[in-house]
Every structure is written in C-alpha cells, then in structure tokens.
Amino acid sequence: MASILVFGETDDAGLTAPTLEMLGAASRLSGDLGGGVALALIGSGLADAAAVAGPAGADTVYTADADSVAAYQTDSYLPVAQGIVEQDSPAVVLMSQSSMGRDLAPRLATRLGTAAIMDSLGLEVEGDRVKATRSCYGGNARQVVTVQTDPQVVTVRPKSQDPLEADASRSADVIAVDVAEPTLRARTTGKEQAESEGIRLEDAEIVVSGGRGLGGPEAFADLESLAGVLTAAVGSSRAACDLGWYPPSQQVGLTGTVVSPTLYVAIAISGASQHMAGCGGSKNIVAINKDPDAPIFAFSRFGIVDDYKKVLPALESAFAEALD
Amino acid sequence: MDVIVCVKQIPDPETPAAAFKVDEAAMQVLPAQGISPVISPFDAQAVEAALRIKDASGDGSVNIISLGPDSARDAIKHSLAMGADEGYHLKDDAFDGGDAWTTALALSKAIQHLGVPDVLIFGRQAADWDQGTVGSIVAELLDLPSATVLRAVEMTGDSITVSRVVADGFENIELPTPCVLTISNEFGDPRYPQLRQIMQAARKQVTELTAADLGLDASEVGAAGARVQMHALFQPTSDVEVEIIEGDTPEEKAAGLVNALREAKIL
Ligand SMILES: Cc1cc2nc3c(=O)[nH]c(=O)nc-3n(C[C@H](O)[C@H](O)[C@H](O)COP(=O)(O)OP(=O)(O)OC[C@H]3O[C@@H](n4cnc5c(N)ncnc54)[C@H](O)[C@@H]3O)c2cc1C
Ligand SMILES: Nc1ncnc2c1ncn2[C@@H]1O[C@H](COP(=O)(O)O)[C@@H](O)[C@H]1O
DSSP states (O other), X not given: OEEEEEEOOEETTEEOHHHHHHHHHHHHHHHHHXXXXXXEEEESSOHHHHHTHHHHTOSEEEEEEOGGGXXXXXHHHHHHHXXXXXXXXXXXXXXXXXXXHHHHHHXXXXXXXXXXXXXXXXXXXXXXXXXXXXXXXXXXXXXXXXXXXXXXXXXXXXXSSOOOOXXXXXXXXXXXXXXXXXXXXXXXXXXXXXXXXXXXXXXXXXXXXXXXXXXXXXXXXXXXXXXXXXXXXXXXXXXXXXXXXXXXXXXXXXXXXXOOOSEEEEESOOOOHHHHHHHTTOXXXXXXXXXXXXGGGXXXXXXXXXXXXXXXXXXXXXXXXXXO | OOEEEEOOEESOTTOOGGGOEEETTTTEEEOOTTOOOEEOHHHHHHHHHHHHHHHHHSSOOEEEEEESSTTHHHHHHHXXXXXXXXXXXXXXXXXXXXXXXXXXXXXXXXXXXXXXXXXEEEESSOTTTOOOOHXXXXXXXXXXXXXXXXXXXXXXXXXXXXXXXXXXXXXEEEEOSSEEEEEXXXXXXXXXXXXXXXXXXXXXXXXXXXXXXXXXXXXXXXHHHOSEEEEEEEOOOOOOOOEEOOOSSHHHHHHHHHHHHHHTTOO
16 A cells, blocks of 8 residues: 555656656655555556656556557546555545546546545645645636545646656566456547647747737747747747637647746737746746736746837847857 | 536636735635626536537537526526526525535536436536536546547537547547536637527526535535635745846847846856
8 A cells, every 4th residue: 555646647758757747746745644655557568667667756556558548538547547546545646637637537536435636736745634736716826725535636737746866776566457348438539649840848948939919820930930949849828729820739828738948938928827827837938028018027037028020030040149 | 419518607717917816814716896707718618519519409408507606697697698598506505615526416416306418518627716627526426428628529420529639639539428528718719699698598587406405415515515625725926027128129139138048047
C-alpha cells in the first residue's frame, strides 16, 4: 500500500513530463502521509516507461499492459483503474489535468465512493488530508480545498510541480495487473491529429501568441515568421481561435493549453483572466498592445504600446540581429 | 430524441478583473455592481447542442434542469427562450453549501424522476468553479456511457457520433443512447433568443422540485452531504511591475525591447 498512487501517462520518450512532475510531488508529500509512492500505468508496451519509474521517484509500478488499453477510452480504463486503486488502497490518487485525467478522475472517484479535486496548482499535506490550491472563476480567484472522503483524488496541472532529479540507483517493484477484455459502450472510432509543425506549445521555451487585435488570420503568418527567428511556438487567444484564425489546438488559456515558458510574447491580446490562466505561469511576459490600459500590461515585465503592424517587422529584424 | 440539459446560473465570467471581488471571510464571490449573472457559457452551448439534436431528429423534447437559488430560474428561462420545452428548478435551502457531488446526486435523482432521456447534456465545466466534474459524476451514478469536452455532436440512426477535443487533436467517438455528453466552446455560438421568444419563455411555468420531492434527505445534500471542503478563497496578486519601452519610432521601441530582454538575461 502506497500513500500516493499516481496514474501516469506515457509517450515516445517514456513517462510524460506531467507524470514525472506528479512523481516529484508525490515523493515530497508521501513522507508527511507516511507511506510510499506507487505509479500506475495503463497502456500497451509499457516496459521502457516502467523502467524509468523508480529513478523518477516511484517505489512500486503497476502495469496494465494490453492492446485493448493502448489508447485512453473511458469504458476500458475505468475498471482497470478501479482495480489498481482497490489493490493498492492508497490515501491519495493523483492524475494529470490531461485529456485522460479530466475524463477519468471524476468517474473513477465516484465509482470509489469519493470525490475529485480538479486542476490543482499547489499541494500541501495537513494531517491526513492533501490541501489543494486551485484556480477558479476563470483565473480571478484561488481556492484551497480538501477531499473529505477516501481516497482523495486530485488532478494536477502540468508544470505546477517539480520533478525529481532522476536517480539511476533507485528502482521500483513492478506489479503486472491483468486486463480483462473491456466492454465498450462508447468507442473511439478514429482520431484527427492536429497538424503539429514546429515546437509543441507546452514544451516551448518561448511562446509568441496572437489575439483578436491581429484583425485576421493572415497576421498569424507574421507571428510564425517571428517564432521562427526565436525558435518559439505560436499560440493564440480563444477569441482568435473562435474566429477560425488559428487552430483550437494552439489556444492558450483556461480551456486551452497551459504554458509556462521563459518568455511569453502576447501580441494584440487584452489579457482576460481566462487567457492569463493559461500563461500566467510564464517567467516573463512581454505585451504588444495599442491600448495602454490593456489588462495584459499588469502581468507583463515589458510592454510596447503601439500598433502591432508597425512593431512586428521591426521586432523581427531586431531579434534576428540580436540572435545572429 | 429526448434530451435533458443541466444548466447553471453564475456570475458573468466576462466580469472585468477590476470589478471582481471576493469576501475572504465568507469565502464567497461578491456580486459585481451592475453586472448581472448569466447562464454559464458552456451550458448555453449545451442547450444549443440539444436543440440541434431535437431539430435533426424531427421530434422529441429538450428539457432543462438547474439546481440553485432563485437566480437559477433565469438560466432556465434563458434556455426556454432559446427553444427548450420544459424547465425544472431544484430549489431547496437544503442544497446550500453543496459541492459537485451533492449537485450531481440531486441532478441524477431529478433525471430519474423525469425519466432518463436518450441524451443528457452538460457544459464541459461551470465557469464559476471551473471544476468540470458534474457531467461525469451523473454519468457514473446513472451507469451511462459518456464523452466529455466535445466540439461536435451528430446523430447517426440510433447512436450518437461525437468529436472530442484532446490535447493533440480530436477523437471521434460513437455512443449508444442513453448517454451523457459534455460540450466545449469549440462547439460554436449558441443561438441568441429573440424578444418574442423571451416573452414566451417568461410566461412558461417552471416546475420547482425540493430535496424531498427527489427522495433525498437533507443530510445527503448541501453542506451536510459535501465531500469537498473549502478552506480559503482569495484573489491572486501579481507582483510584476511593467516597464513600458518608449521610443519615437516602432524601430526604436523594438530595439529597446530586445535590449531590455538581453539586459535582463531573458534572451
Ligand atoms: C468560460 C470561459 C473560458 C475562456 N477560456 C479562454 C481561454 O482558454 N483562452 C483565452 O484566450 N480566452 C478564453 N476565454 C475568453 C476570454 O474571456 C477573452 O474573451 C479572450 O481571451 C479575449 O481574446 P483577445 O485578448 O484576443 O481579444 P480582445 O479581448 O478583443 O483583445 C484584443 C486586444 O488587441 C488589442 N489590439 C487591437 N488592435 C491592435 C493593434 N492593431 N495592435 C496592437 N494591439 C491591438 C486591443 O487593444 C485589445 O487589448 C474564455 C472565456 C470564458 C467565459
Ligand atoms: N447547479 C447546477 N445545476 C444544473 N447543472 C449544473 C449545476 N452545476 C453544474 N451543472 C452542470 O454540470 C456542468 C459541469 O459543472 P462543474 O462540474 O461544476 O464544472 C455544468 O456545465 C452544467 O451543465
């Protein structure tokens, strides 16, 4: 029995960054809860990912390895996840606030007779409860909450926690879990991959984002050109996505991607709380906006008050020169 | 097809940050001066999705349920004005201080009370607490298949095909009925009620239901039944001080910014 059971996710690189971050948080918190850290992996071909779990902070790894659970589906993952929780009986269950976590956590919690807290930013232990700080009211407020029933299910915002330094001398016990043939009611029949040229938003050290003030889709080509110079990813506000100017996969914000790059350049974005909910964790924000009273400036380290159309070409050359 | 949509009335999420205030001691958001509460935007889109299903199937009904104080009635009326058929207001002091669990419990009892329809639709998250769990909890309580965070919903014979927004694109999912769906903003704009429809909706009866009507004891709902406890509510503060880069020409400003970024060792 672990004090914290982390439901991890895998990608080509092994464990995803949010999984490593959750293992880091779990290691930090588990001491206070008096127990170890377990990682649960559901998927197919998990051996490589399971092998790095120990160095990343897990004492135990549960692997539910089967073709039938290769990709997340509510109906196939739910009984497997339930089985692992019942086998381990942890005090706390962590999941990422990912496409999987937002779907699975509330259903799993209900099935276990408990509740889930979603999208936590900060986690602390008090007594036997995990106190989670989370954003609400579109980023305008924070609340501190605990789950009073057991186990305490919490989803964790990517980039909100620090991973451990990988320690190759550590290893985890691997426990293989049987996967029964799932009964699918809702079934995934296909997938449309968003065309992902260039750097992924969530991985980028620099993000250049555009908003409604760009005035049309054409301007995003100029942002992409600037991003090319800066080796940056291009994001957008929801207003720009809703207008069809840029794909929804690039939306930054409360209901889009959460980014926390070293530098976030917000161009013709007003700085609504729901947008800041997705980029407020950036180390430095730079805003270009023609309105000196735009709320974005209150969150920015540097700002230029001007029409972006005039500034952008000059900025691209200045960056190109500086980075040459 | 028969559809039920659950909707919530909330403080307007477009309230400017400067007008947003919290009473930390009471752990409550204070109503902003002159800004009326609204139906949660994703819930208006959920109603839109339901109306399109009804239109496409040629018959059936769209019924609305909202749990909340008197103001919840306005979210129901808005939905009726959009074209929904009947409204049900779960109203009882016993519901006060509840959480996602107690809300979902009461909604699921109300749905059973009305009869489980072909499709149950929710917003992806209520834009006040931004949790996004009530739809999934109801699905679990009623043992129904679910698909969350959807940008498109289509009927194909007896089944429903949906497009789910995921981190790296979209997934197509096929569900049998009855099922639970939650709608995201990518679904598109909801219809805006016309004056005539607003007047018609104003005359329509909204059925009120109490905890007892749903077979729920006061100890199961509201603060007494809640599984999540709040310990604090506050507004985050930002400690950055912006430096506006001045210059006579855009070129000067651009060069000034690049310099500033270099000096701050950001570049
Ligand atoms: C529940 C909910 C969830 C939401 N989720 C998100 C989310 O995830 N992400 C998100 O981004 N939004 C989200 N929103 C929307 C959010 O509230 C804002 O409406 C949106 O972020 C505004 O986008 P914008 O800044 O591009 O547009 P606007 O607010 O219209 O701002 C445009 C800005 O461009 C400036 N501008 C105009 N022309 C120029 C020019 N020529 N040069 C320079 N500057 C110029 C203007 O001064 C203005 O500041 C959400 C809203 C709700 C209610
Ligand atoms: N009090 C309520 N009354 C009716 N429906 C609700 C209520 N609270 C939440 N919902 C529904 O559940 C969805 C998700 O809410 P939440 O889990 O609170 O973010 C909302 O978009 C609504 O469709």
